[in-house]
Amino acid sequence: MFTVSTSKYHHGDLRHGLIKAGRALLCDHGVAGLTLRATAREAGVSATAAYRHFADKEALLTAIAADGFVALETALRAADDHPDDRTAMRQQGVAYVQFAIANPNLVRLMFGGVIHQDGIGQAAFAVLAHRVAQCVGPENAETVTLGAWSIVHGLTALILDQRIKTNDPAALAAKILALLDLTRPSTC
Amino acid sequence: MFTVSTSKYHHGDLRHGLIKAGRALLCDHGVAGLTLRATAREAGVSATAAYRHFADKEALLTAIAADGFVALETALRAADDHPDDRTAMRQQGVAYVQFAIANPNLVRLMFGGVIHQDGIGQAAFAVLAHRVAQCVGPENAETVTLGAWSIVHGLTALILDQRIKTNDPAALAAKILALLDLTRPSTC
């Protein structure tokens, strides 16, 4: 069972609490505002308590990013739901952009070069790769997957950076994804 | 004429000196290492001297980024040189990726959400937009330009973030750019 302790000690799941607090902080104050001390403060705990759960600040940030990648993966899986493979794939692309627009600072942390853990986010990537392989066959899968990921990631980045302005990002994403030629991917 | 002052006063063009120093710092120590104080130090000048030329740190960073956009524009113009419009366009795309790989931290500053000046980098973007319009005609120009920019920008970002690993980025860029369907951009 789950018992709520009234004492300040033994938070229960401070690791999770810190990740949630950090994510909230990230939302409101951007990557620059995401400090270890502020995260602990937000979680209602002393700064040093964080060191029971994370080796250092980088480890905390990495955990927050990893949590974000799980959320992204979930969003992609949810969107990957259509009998037509190409439609499913494009829905994933749109979901990617929508996820980023809903969580701009989280995405900045995930993809901003702040985190240096190898292999992080690979599961999310695999969801897209799998559907692309269904679309174009295994021999073209790699190139087309990279292309699809690039186009969707680039659109995302440019929108977040306000270099592209649109009031219907989903429609724009769909339109741009349609530019990807899935019929003759290997011709150059 | 240009006279070199032996005195420490009146640097001559400290504004430029600071931008160059900042860029060097950026190369070596990333965006996090690009502080106003360190930049002044690198330029051989007291920190306060910077305030004669920039209102605050943000203004300095913006100037460094703007300088980067000029360099990018120059690179794109140089690459935009082939009788066949599509080849010229793809060369631009490859140049974009190469520029980023050669200047990863500069690109992170330019596109990392650090700078908030409106319209910065538009001239570089226009170089690509112009060539795309030659390829696909004015009616499709906007969508295809955004698509081309997105795909190249996304590939760049993913490579810089080490999510895509390749030892021949230019070839990969060319291959992925070839996925863009320039023949029927408006069909969905």
Add this chain to the structure above:
DNA sequence: TGTACATCAGTGAACGCGCGTTCACTGATGTAC
């Protein structure tokens, strides 16, 4: 050509700040007997 003076472009000291991290500690929990 000199000189007085305004302005420009630097200086170093100092400010307050929040940061990441270490330290010695203590209260709460789990376990062996």
Add this chain to the structure above:
DNA sequence: TGTACATCAGTGAACGCGCGTTCACTGATGTAC
């Protein structure tokens, strides 16, 4: 069921650090007469 004790998960104080920025200043330069 109690008790002794190890371990776990928190505490607050303190550290040194580098930051952006302000301040009063001074040396160098340009200009009017």
